[in-house]
Amino acid sequence: MPALNQNLQNLFNIAQKPEKLGIGLMSGTSLDGLDIALCRFTGNGLNTKFELIKFITIPYKQHFKNEVHEIFSRRLVDLEKITLLNAYIGTFHGELVLAALAKWNIKPSEVDFIASHGQTIYHAPKRLHQQAEYPNATLQIGDGDHIAVKTGILTISDFRQKHIAAGGEGAPLALYGDVLLGSQPGEDRILLNIGGIANLTYLPADGDHHKVVCTDIGPGNTLIDAACREYFNQPYDKDSMIALSGLVNDKLLSALLDHPFFKEKAPKTTGPELFNLSYLEDAQQVSGVKDISPEDIISTLSEFTAKTIADFILANFPPDSKIFASGGGARNPFVINCLKHFLPKADIADTGSLGIDPDAKEAILFALLGNEALSGEPIRIGSNPAVLMGKFSFPVYSILLL
Template sequence: MLPLNHNLQKLFDTASKDERLGVGLMSGTSLDGLDIALCRFKGNGLATTFKLENFVTIPYPIDFKKEIQQVFAQKTVDLEKVVLLNEYIGTYHAELVLKALADWNIKPEDVDFIASHGQTIYHAPKRLHQKAGYPNATLQIGDGDHIAVKTGILTISDFRQKHLATGGEGAPLALYGDVILGSKKGENRILLNIGGIANLTYLPADGNYQNILCTDIGPGNTLIDAACRKYFDKPYDEDSKIAYSGKVNNSLLNALLSNSFFKEASPKTTGPEFFNLNFVADAQKRSDTLTISPEDLISTLSALTATSIAQFIEANLKVDALQVFLSGGGARNPFIAAQLKKDLPHAAIKNTDALGIDPDAKEAILFALLGNEALCGEPIKIGNNPAVLMGKFSFPG
C-alpha cells in the first residue's frame, strides 16, 4: 500500500487530534472589514466544545471597499475586475490573518486550519432570478489557495456551494453552528443575527430537529447603511444618532412592509441584490414620500428592520418563554434593539454573550466551526435542510 502524500497525511493527522486550533474568517455584505476569530475546538457535532481564544475585526480601507463595491450586488460588472479581485482578496485576507496572528503571538505553524467565508458579490436564488433552467446560485470570491499558500495554513473555503449542490439556497449557513452551539433542551431559543441581512435560527425546547427553522427575514443593516452613505457620507448610523434625530414615516414603513417578500414562506434567502435603495425608492413613490428628510428616512429604515423581524417572529413562532439572542452589527444599534423589545414584549431579548458567544465574533466563530466539522464531523440532518459537510480544501504546498 502506497503511503499518503504529505498533504493528505497532515490532513488525516489534524482530523485525528484531540483538539484543533482554527481561524474563522467572515467578510459580510456591510464591507466593514474582516472578522478574524481564533478558536480552539474539541470534538465534533453536538459534542463540540469551543473556546474563543482571540478575536479582531480589521477595518477595510476606503479604497478597498470601493474596489469591491464595483462588483458587489450588481447584475452587470467588469468581468476582469471580478477575476482580479478573486485573487487579490485571497491574498489580502491572508495578510490580515498573518497580522492578527503576529499581534496575538501565535505562530502560523501552530494553527491547524483557516475557514474562510470569502466575500459574497452576488446571491441569486431561483425565486429571485426567475430564469428558467437555472438553479440557485451564489458567488463568494477570495481564493482559498491564495490564503493557504500565503499563510502556510490549510484553508477550507467556498462553503456555500455544497449547500447549493444538494438543493439549498446556499444560505443561511448559521443553522449548523447555531444548532451545535446554541441548543438547550427545555428552552425555546432564537439566535437572531442582524448583519447586512437579518436571519434567525429557531431552536425549540423539545429538541426536535424537524421543528428547527433557519431563514433570512429581510434587511438588517444594509438599507440603513446604504442610506447613510448616500445622504450623510457615513458608513453606518453610529449609536442610532441619525435614527433618533428623525421620525418614523408610517406611510413609507407600510409601503416597505407590503412587499411580497415578507409574505413568502420560509426558509428563504435574500441579499442586497433585492434590498437596496431602488427597493426603497419604489416604496417612496408608492407612498408619496419622496420628499421626506434623510433623518426620517434613516429612522423609517431602522424601524423596518425591527418591525419586519418582530412581525415574522409573531406570525411564525408562537411559543411560550421565548428567548432571543442577538448578534451582528444590529445588536449594537440602540434604535433597533429598543424597537424589538417594544414589539416583542413577551420575549426575553439579550445578546449572544449570554451564551458565551461574542456577538461581533459569532459569524466568524460559526465558519471556524464549519471548518472543524469539515475536518472531523459527520453530516447532521436538520429538518428539510441538506445533511452535508461543506467547504473545499486548499493545501499550502
C-alpha cells in the same frame, strides 16, 4: 498500499487530532472589515466543545471598500475586476491573518486550519432571479488557495456551494453552529443575527431537530447603511444618532413592508440584490413621500428592519422565546428598542450571555464549519441538506526538485 502524498497525510493527521486550533474568517456585506476568530475545538457534531481564544476585526480601508462596491450585488460588472479581486482578496485576507497572528504572538504552524467565508458579491436564489432553467446560485470571492499559500495554513473555503448543490439556497449557514452551540433543553431560543441581512435560527425547547428553522427574514443593516452612505456620507448610523433625530413615516413603512418576499414560506434567502436603494426609491414613489427628510428615511428604515423581524417571529414562534442577538444590528439601540416594543413577551439579550461574542459569532460559526468539514458527519437539521461543506486548499509545504 501506496503512501499518501504530503498534503493528504497532513490533512489526515489534522483530522485525527482530538483538539484543533482553527481560525474563522468572516467578511460581511457591510464591508466593515475582516473578522478573525481563533478558536479551540474538541469533538465534533453535537459533542463539539469550543473556546474563543482571540478575536479581532481588522477594518477595511475606504479604497478597498470602493473596489468591492464596484462589483457588489450588481448584475452587470467588469469581469476582469472580479477575476483580479478574487485573487487579490485571497492574498489580502491571508496577510490580515498573519498580521493578527503576529499581534497575538502565535506562529502560523500552531494553527491547524483556516475556515474562510470569502466575500459575497452576488446571491441569486431562484426566488429572486426567477429564471426557470437555472438553479439557486451564489458567489463568494477571495480564493482559498491564495490564503493557504500566503499563510502556510490548510484553508477550507467556499462553504455555500455544497449547500446549494444539495438542494439548499446556500444560506443562512448559521444553522449548524447555532444548533451545536446554542441549544438548551426546555427553552425555546431564537438566535438572531442582524448583519447586512437579518436571519435567525429557532431552536425548540424539546430539542427536536425537525422543528428547527433557519432562514433569512429581510434587511438587517443593508438598507440603513446604504442610506447613511447616500445621504450622510457615513458608513452606518452610529449609536442610532440619525434614526433618533428623525420620525418614522408610516406611509413609507407600509410601502416597504408590501413585498411578496415577506409572505414567502421559510426557509428563504435574500440579499442586497433585492433590498437596496432602488427598493427604497420604489417605496417612496408608491407612497408619495419622495421629499421626506433623510433623517426620517433612516428612522423609517430602522423600524422597517425591526418590524420585519418581529412580524416573522410572532407569526412562526412562541412569543415568549428567548432571543439572543448578534451582528452589527445588535448594537443599534433604535432597532433593539423597536424589537422590545414589538415583542413585549420575549426576553431579548445578545449572544454574549451564551458565552459567544456577538461581534465574533459569524467568524466562530465558520471556524466550526471548518472543524466539521475535517472531522464531522452530515447532520439532518430541519429541511436543510445533510452535508459537510467546504473545499480544501493546501499550503505549499515543500518544493520537489527533479
